[in-house]
Amino acid sequence: MRKVLSLILFIIIFNGLQAQDGASTDLPQDTTYWDSEFSIGFNFNQASFSGNWKAGGVNSIAFGSIATGKANYAKDKFSWDNQLELIYGVVKNEGQEFRKSNDRIFLDSKIGYKINDKWGYFSSLNFITQFTDGFDFSGPENRLISGFFAPAFLTTGFGLEYKPNSDFALRLAPLSPRFTFVSNSAISDNIPGNYGVPIGQNIRTEWLAFQLFATYNKKISENLSINSRYQLFANYETLAFKTIDHRLDFTVIAKITKYVDVTFTSINVYDIDMDPGIQFSQALALGILYKVSNKK
Template sequence: MKNLLISMLFFGCLVQGNAQSFGQIQKVEPVGDQIYPVGATPFITTSFDIVDFYEFNFNEIVPRSGRTSFWEKVNKFTFDLSEVAFLNWNAGGSNSISGLYGMNIARTYKNDGFRWDNQFRFVYGINQQEGQELRKTEDDLEITSSFGYEVSKNSKWFYSGKFRFKTQLARGYDYPDTEVSISEFMAPGYVFLGVGAKFVEPNKKFELYLSPLTQKSTFVLNQRLANQGAFGVQKALKDEEGNIIKEGKTSRNEFGILVTNEFEQKLFESTVLSSRLSLYTDYINNFGNIDVDWELVFDFKINNFMRASLGAHIRYDDDIKVKEAAADGTLVEVGPRIQLKQQLGVGIVLDL
């Protein structure tokens, strides 16, 4: 015990006596600005690499107002409203009111060659027309996250992995029939998970993602819809009398190529064009048959709080079959079709 105490005292004196020669902690008293450490350098290292002593330099003074954050953020909220009312209008017409709410929240981290992009998008619209029940006109929820590391110093290409989730919140109906839903939350739901390369041009707000290895999972968590084989899942097996022998599957997995592109282009001082494109094809099932999801929007700025928008949304999925009414009134499956949606709105926008 005595030898141990002597050894400890000797070691303490050694460190104290050599502090000046190896370096000592330097301090600068703050005068209005915050002081941050800029690095750590070893000045005593044991021969067994068990204990290292570090000197922290506090020589860089960064003003509180000027400290750089590695995060970039977007908080955008929109609300479009349209209304039509008639009083003694001899040409006829029905009173109606429509609302469309949009939310776009994004966070991007960039530091030392790493880039982490996260985005949450939600759009929901309703319409109330005289003599009809409240109807849903828009319902889209999407979460995207991609993480990448630059190929070379200051390169615009990144090795990337990407996760994407899409679904809706409320039930959808084939109006005027509101008894039986044709879609709902996670029916369908889509999950994309893959790796590839991402090209980013931040000044032009342009992104291109190429993934030769992407798994696409389709979920239909409504058993009735799954039994019908909706959205491409395997439908139920039935006997000659229509009784279900085996329930339909509630999920389907594919493995293929995913290409996505997003960009914004300022056309005029108050007009911005934005595009979001997604292309996917499966290696195993009908390779070369491409699923398309393309959204194109023109934003017209009126002032800092008001805007008008004109947009179109095109979708094509070979797994989504369209049904049409036959001569006897029954619904007959006629195969996939191009889905098109057009929208025009005027409303308010908040960028926080």
């Protein structure tokens, strides 16, 4: 565990020093080298029916939230990109307790050094987990199947990045150690594979691995934007078609007015250590979105 924490600390410090080195060539620092943005949105839905409503229905309330942020630095050949994404939602149907409808924590930090206009070297660190416990409600008893840091995935990457324009980026990391955490040992009782972590342990380390990480973020028009992210992870030691992990995250935001928007989010995962099938979730919401940026 100490080795893992030391590696994480080294990568964070290395990324920070590299960005600082690129930023300190001219003093005082020019903040125009930064491109930063933060947005936060909330949505609320409610439905109620009288006891004699013949069309049928269930009284319910639902609440959702999304917060995204970025802070990207670029000067000369150096760049430092940081992205944060937080999503959470709950729903309550009459006769049931509150249940989650969405839950995601994602953080990505990347240092880059340009070789030419389209290619560059990079080192990166990304982290994925969730806020609260997840349950399987299909049986007579609610079974705990996930939680905060259970699982959590910390993936590093060292390799080449292809970035032909501002919308698309592709990272190829032939060296990409990953650490999988399961902080609650009770989860192994309900998830036989324990998310790939050996039973009785809280962490699995995959030192020899490959990662492909692609992003496509496009502002289609003034009122419509698409953000997508695809990750492929392959452990060299267990390499086979069925053991390659895939994850696709997709968000579409359509603005109706300055502060009112429609947001569609989707998560699609294939990871044999979680489940032999493809997992997916999606949510569509109408709500309020507020955004601030350092760009006019």
